[in-house]
Amino acid sequence: MNFSLLFFLLNLPYWVCLLHPETKKNAGNNYRNSIFCFSFFSFLSMLQLSEMVMAIVVVVLLATTKGVKSRKAREDLDYFEYCAMSCRAHSASLAEFGGVGDGSTSNTKAFQAAINHLSQYQSDGGAQLFVPPGKWLTGSFNLTSHFTLYLHKDAVLLASQESEWPVIEPLPSYGRGRDTDGGRFISLIFGTNLTDVVVTGDNGTIDGQGELWWQKFKKGELKYTRPYLIEIMYSENIQISNLTLINSPSWNVHPVYSSNVLVQGITILAPVTSPNTDGINPDSCTNTKIEDCYIVSGDDCIAVKSGWDQYGIAFGMPTKQLVIRRLTCISPFSAVIALGSEMSGGIQDVRAENILAIDSESGVRIKTAVGRGGFVKDIYVRGVTMKTMKWAFWMTGNYGSHADNGYDPNALPVIQNINYHDMVAENVTMAAKLEGIPGDPFTGICISNVTITLAKKAKKLPWNCTDVAGISSGVVPQACGLLVDQGPSNVAACNFPEESLPIDNVQVQVCSYRRKHL
Missing domain, CATH: 2.160.20.10 (Single-stranded right-handed beta-helix, Pectin lyase-like)
Known part of the structure; x- marks a missing residue:
């Protein structure tokens, strides 16, 4: 069998999935569609493919599936739909707060100004911040409760270098930084003591630009522990979904001291020789679900x-x-x-x-x-x-x-x-x-x-x-x-628990963004 025919046969179940009447019927319910489509991972894994072909097929499947599950057909930047644990009553775009997506202008102040402004709606239905297409250079910024950060598919957050990363105390359960004694650089996207936070998108990208950090680590030049891309502490009801994270300075996603955490549809990419670029690290967390993720990691x-x-x-x-x-x-x-x-x-x-x-x-x-x-x-x-x-x-x-x-x-x-x-x-x-x-x-x-x-x-x-x-x-x-x-008579040993965990009962819903000038 030639490769073209093999590749067609591999993707045939996926296209059947997309054209299935149930998929069309639920075109607005992107979450169900994604689960239906991802069921074919088991089909792929049973095939006797070389590692390279398997990796290519998985990447293609993930890329196309994300397009199905988080976007409506409409490409209007003023209105779109997505799936989340909570929907918001208020909306704003980063551009309304002076953001410039040219890849060189710092947007740290714009992000924090936008989030500070939107935090006033915590008790009034919450708010969402839309990051439009562009390359948005930024240092660390802090999230707020009852808040959604949404990245357009053509939006890239570019992590700035050391000068825009404040230093914070080490985690109390660690007693020191992981790289050095003492403090640690705060994460790019950070939150603490929060409730109801969603960081999501239409497969938008967060680029940690980690090469500088990796070299400093290897040369022993770090003064403090390297930052992570996303860290949320002492919080509950957290969703991180439908994003691509690349080149993190260290760990990528770090929920810590938190509960009710959903990490879904995340692609994480780092050079396999990059130090300590763990994908997802649930740390002292209760009731967490990680699903439908694709990770290439140096750790x-x-x-x-x-x-x-x-x-x-x-x-x-x-x-x-x-x-x-x-x-x-x-x-x-x-x-x-x-x-x-x-x-x-x-x-x-x-x-x-x-x-x-x-x-x-x-x-x-x-x-x-x-x-x-x-x-x-x-x-x-x-x-x-x-x-x-x-x-x-x-x-x-x-x-x-x-x-x-x-x-x-x-x-x-x-x-x-x-x-x-x-x-x-x-x-x-x-x-x-x-x-x-x-x-x-x-x-x-x-x-x-x-x-x-x-x-x-x-x-x-x-x-x-x-x-x-x-x-x-x-x-x-x-x-x-x-x-x-x-012996063979007891092959059913090591049984998997049948009862579900509380996180499996958490429902996502279809939310919408409608641009409003606040």
Whole structure:
């Protein structure tokens, strides 16, 4: 079969989706359309494609799907529709506050003036700020409650350099910056103690222009920890959706100390050699959903966190009730989904399914160490397709990097009830590297219905297990002896919870923007 015919057949289900009567019927309900279309990710992942072809198909599908789910056919800049958790009664454009989208004029003051002005409508139906087509250079700006920031598809936020990034205190659950002792540069888009905030668009772009920051990090020239692109703290009812984030100085999306968080339809792109450009890092958050995201990263695509050593233990705020669905990840030097290593406040009840991993170091990784304390438990992962991996599964009990010398060497992490089910992996160097902590084993590990095809130059021993305990069933190649084989009759072990989490009951609605001069 030639490539053209193959590509046509691959895209045929997607076009059937777009032309389906139900899709036409619900043309105004973009959210349902997007879910209907994204269901074909599983179709793509089952095909025996090379990694390059798979990546191309996924990128094309994501790009076209975003156009369907967040735009009405009308291209009028004075009126359009989009989907959000909350709609707004008042509207304004950045251009009304002196914004200039020429790529060189600073818009930091324009953004903050617009948001400060719109904050007066918090108790009057809220407000939305529209960023029109253009290249909008800006430093950091702060969000407000009952507020929507919307980026047009041809809008690009360009992050300015160091002079426009204020320095703030380190996170209390970390005790210091991640790059240096002391403070940290504030994120490009920042908010704290907020309620009901939406950062969305029609696949508009946020460009962190991170090359300068990466070079400073590599050369040891940073005075403070690098900024993130989006960070929202101590907040609730947060939506971040339908955007493309590129070249972040460090982490891309960082909800922290927050609840009811929806991250949806995000594309994140960074050079695979860029340092610490994690995709999405839910940190000490409750009730979070991440779905329909495509990430190419120099670090973990998703890193679940909850504080660092004694600071995280003292702060005591776990990440729990986290859903991850329909994620595509390329991360040659790190994990698709990482739990830790900063997990000292605890991580519990994480559910991940329908994951496609391409050319990544490991599929699911648990990272911890003596001195971390905390726990990682009740983890459920199913429906994962992996292509070209170093490890399918990786657990590390000796992950170093302490905040300082004040950590408690008697603070041992608890790792238990870890469940992996229904997975297929191809071209894998080593099936698993599971290393617990001597005297503090990782327990309750369950792996079932997993088929791993090893690479031609694979390790002689496909499984390396120490200080772990659990069961396995229907695993090829057969799991290590510490994961006791239950036989084919128990292949349904490692069951995924059937009850939904509260975040799944959060509904989005069709909202509209109508330009009004305020």
